[in-house]
């Protein structure tokens with residue numbers, strides 16, 4: 594598959610959470626999904642042991658069931674202080690971006706079942722509950738970078754994704770829908786996967802790098 598003409602910095606800066614611009618009418622070829630998985634497999638893994646797993650959901654009934662669980666989680670999230678639509682930003686520009694995020698996230702919550710593919714990223718071998726810091730960081734480290742690599746590879750192929758975690762409020766119910774062994778496999782992310790409407794995405798407004806850098810001391 595031909596890749597979009599994006600240099601590495603452009604790819605990193607324009608891999609956005611895509612929701613309203615997901616093409617709900619166009620199928621995603623399995624081969625592209627395999628290419629994204631191959632990219633994910635190049636991510637680092639503790640002791641060089643592959644524990645990442647990706648569940649690809651295309652079955653309409655299963656997508657509907659997951660979308661229903663996501664909508665149930667969304668109803669809880671909408672009432673939380675951290676709801677994207679409740680967050681106030683100090684500048685008009687920042688507030689406009691925040692409002693767009695809330696609007697876009699609401700759209701996904703209402704249209705999750707219509708997306709051609711749902712991707713569930715999982716860690717195989719242990720759950721996260723109650724792990725000490727070393728073990729939880731190692732567990733997450735074995736799947737989160739890989740999932741982001743999957744998403745970057747998707748973007749390079751004209752596909753959009755959006756990192757979501759809300760369904761984890763009801764993780765076990767989603768596990769039952771697709772047969773994930775809940776006791777030994779931790780889900781970490783649910784993402785739509787679809788061609789994007791157009792391929793031109795802009796970098797998001799972000800703070801100055803010096804606000805997150807600590808040189809030699811915190």
Ligand SMILES: Cc1cc2nc3c(=O)[nH]c(=O)nc-3n(C[C@H](O)[C@H](O)[C@H](O)COP(=O)(O)O)c2cc1C
Nearest residue numbers: 608609610611694698701755756757758759760797
């Ligand atoms: C840990 C994490 C959890 C997220 N959970 C959700 C979610 O449940 N639903 C959703 O619509 N977006 C979710 N997002 C996507 C963010 O809303 C999105 O990254 C943010 O609005 C910034 O947009 P951008 O990634 O395009 O810059 C999540 C992102 C992260 C990193």
